[in-house]
Amino acid sequence: MYSVNYHRASSVADAARLLKNGDAKLLSGGMTLIPAMKTRLAAPSDLVDVSRLKDLQGIKVSGKAVTIGAATTHYDVSTDEKLRKACPALAHMASLIGDPAVRYKGTIGGSIANNDPAADYPAALLALGATIVTNKREIAADKFFKGLFETALKDGEIVTAVSFTAPAKAAYQKFRNPASRYAIVGVFVTKGKDGVRAAVTGAGEDGVFRSKEIEAALAKNFDVAALGNLKVSAKGLMSDIHASADYRANLIAVMAKRAVAAANA
C-alpha cells in the first residue's frame, strides 16, 4: 500500500470538507477500498473515515417506509428485526454478501458507491425503486447506477442514506461464485403498488440492469408459471472465465423463477 493520510470525520459536513484534500476518498467498511489499496489498484492521498458517524448508521422502519443509513453494515441489515418484518428479502440479500467478517464491516453506502457489476445491493435497490440520499440531493436508483463501477455521484458527494417503500412481495436469488462469493448471476424481483420490477446483477456488460423480459412476463401474472417460456437474450451479457454469456442468460431465467417462487412462498 502507498502511503496515505487518515482522517476520522466528526460529521458529514466535516467529511465533505476533508474530501477537498488532494486525491481524498471516503472510507466506510473498507472491504473494497482497502484490498484495492493493498494491491495498489487504488492510491488515494487521503482517507476520510465515515464509518463511525452515528448520523449515517441505523435502520428506520415506519409502516412501509424504510430508511437505511449509508454506514450501516451488511450484518446489521441482515439481522435488523424491524427490517426482517418490513422487507425480509433485503435482510436475506445482505446475509448472502461475502462472509461473516466481510458483513461485519462492509456497508450499504460503500457497496452502492462502488457499484461492482457483481455486487448484490445494486440489484436490490434497483428492484426496490429505492432513492439514494446524498449530502447534496436525492437520486432515483434508476438514475444512480450508470455502468461498471460508475454512479451518478459527483466528486466529493457523500451517500448518507437509502430509502424505499417496502413492496408487497420481494425476493432475491443469487448464484454465487464459490471462490469470491460475488454473484455470477443475482436476480431481485419485487411486486409493489407500481408493478413488477426485476433487476439483474453479475451478468450485464454495463453492470446491473432491469430485465424488461422478466418484468413483461410477470406484469399480468406474478407467478413462476408466467416465466415458463422465458428466453433471456445473451446480448450485452458478460463472458469471462467463470461463465459464458449464454450460460449467464440461462441462469437469469433460473434465478428469476426461483426468486418469484420465493417471493410467493
Next chain:
Amino acid sequence: MSDVSLTVNGKRVSGSTEDRTLLVHFLREHLGLTGTHVGCDTSQCGACVVHVDGRAVKSCTMLAVQASGSSIVTIEGLADGAELHPVQAAFKEHHGLQCGFCTPGMIMAATDMIARHPQGLDEAIVRAELDGNICRCTGYHNIVKAILAASAAMSKGAKGKAKQAA
C-alpha cells in the same frame, strides 16, 4: 504517522505508526502478537481474524488507525492462564488442525459464530459460516466437528451456570 491507542487482550497499548499500517501488522510487528496470521492478499482467507469491539473481522483489511479507540481480542487473549478456551480445547481434542496456519483465524471466527448462535449450531450452519476461513490442509471435517463440540460444551456450561445461579 498517527498515534494509535487500543485495548488488546485487556491491556491498554499505544504507539505511533504510519497511517497505512494494517491492524494485523501492528499486532504482529509492534506488539509482537504473532498468533494472528496473514495468509492472503485478497481479504479472502481469514487467517487474520481478530475481534474488534466484539465482532470477528479481518485484521488485514483494516488500518491500525481505523481501529484506534477500539478493544481487540486476539488468539493470545482467549485462554485463561494455562486453561484453554473451550473452542481451543475442542480443536485439540478433535484434531481440528494440521499445519495450524489457519487455526487462529478459525478459532476467532468460531468463538464469534458460537456467540451469535446461542440456540446451537448444526453442520450446515458451521460450513456456511466458515465461508471466510480457508484451510489448505484439513478438508474442514474436523474443524466442523470441533466447532460443533465446542458449541455444545459451551451451551451446556452456560446452562450449568444458569442452574447454579437459579
